Amino acid sequence: RRHGGVCCQKKKMATISEMYDVGWEEMRDKLRKWREDNCRNSEQIVDVGEELISEHASKLGDDVWIIYEQVMIAALDCSRDDLALTCLQELRKQFPDSHRVKRLSGMRLEALERYDEANKHYEAILQDDPTNTAARKRKISILKAQGKNAEAIRELNEYLEQFVGDQEAWHELSELYINEHDYGKAAFCLEELMMTNPHNHLYCEQYAEVKYTQGGLENLELSRKYFAQALRLNNRNMRALFGLYMLAGRGTKESKCSMKAVEEMLESMQITMS
């Protein structure tokens, strides 16, 4: 979270509804789509959500609460603590004892880098409800934010022993391992994901990338196999296609990838570079 003062204090010259000629229903639907797709386009969420809340809150019915939550998190991303606090206060009023809202309070403290206080919030939740996965994951996020990658990895591994089906956690762990250049363990996480999601082309393709990075004959063979699999699952996965071409050049006399092969591929796809 890097913006600092970047998103604050912009004078809006026109409202979202004016600029894009949309009504409040379209704005609400857009927010829903972004929730469903788990997009992190925080500036847009803040723009649309802030207007929706301030002008049309009464029309939103029960949706308003989930929108407050969504906008609050986006506001934290944009350093809009004013907006985040407004949303949080509405949620606190409506759901005074909620763990879910307490977690949001914790997230606000994280955004303000008050990690010790945030941890206390999460520990309080876990005291009450030891199975609260959201609080555990926030604690791990704090470790990540503090640059304590080794600890984050350890905690995440422990978490996964208990919650072995949590895909988001497996994926997060694979990324942590990749950042630590521990490709073998990253591959293991992706294998878990591929087992439970055999039709997900993205996991296959990421696994292939990890294997490629590890290098060595066996790994490159696996890489080729999984790039091909990804392409079979989704023939528009360009990373998989490019991966296959990179591997096609190997095993020949050239030690580097054959540029000619890549050029031929580009020609066949009729890509022109400016």
Place this chain on the structure above:
Amino acid sequence: MPIQLTSQAYCKMVLHAAKYPHSAVNGLLVAEKMKEKKKESHWEPVLCVDCVPLFHGTLALAPMLEVALTLIDTWCKENNYVIVGYYQANEHTKDSRPNQVAEKVAARISENFSEAAIVMVDNSRLRMSCFEPIVHIYDHHENKWKSREVTFDCFEDWSEAQKITSALLEGRSYESLIDFDNHLDDLRNDWTNPVINKSVLDLC
């Protein structure tokens, strides 16, 4: 030969970092290929005329980086450019040191251009106005990457770079910045960023 940044190179780097505030980002810096006789002068700064934003998120995987290097190499040859540097903005706000990925890519670039530099974006100072340059520049000396003092001489025209970067940040131009990852998601996305290049030109 120290590197120098044009407004276009600098602002696209900063826009890339601004587009993905929660991720690490990286990219390549290119300069015009020098004619043979100029190579002898070691005091001429190498002018980075442009940059190519590469990836955001996980930077430590090899295959797409190799694809990018291959394709960008071809583009460089067509435009008489040479890759002279690498930039990176880390995931953590407070961490602006080059890591293993940065060193590896820079080493690769050094194979073709011996004075390759690493430019690290200082996240903690990224603001709308950015009155001071927010980069650290590292050169390779005696097997280590050492940070060099960044002065206005590191820019072709700092006040122009500052003005343009501010304007584009404020106008949220980073929303339309294309990196190589975006290109891989949809091949129609053009990583040479002609639209942003034009905006830069218009503001010059």
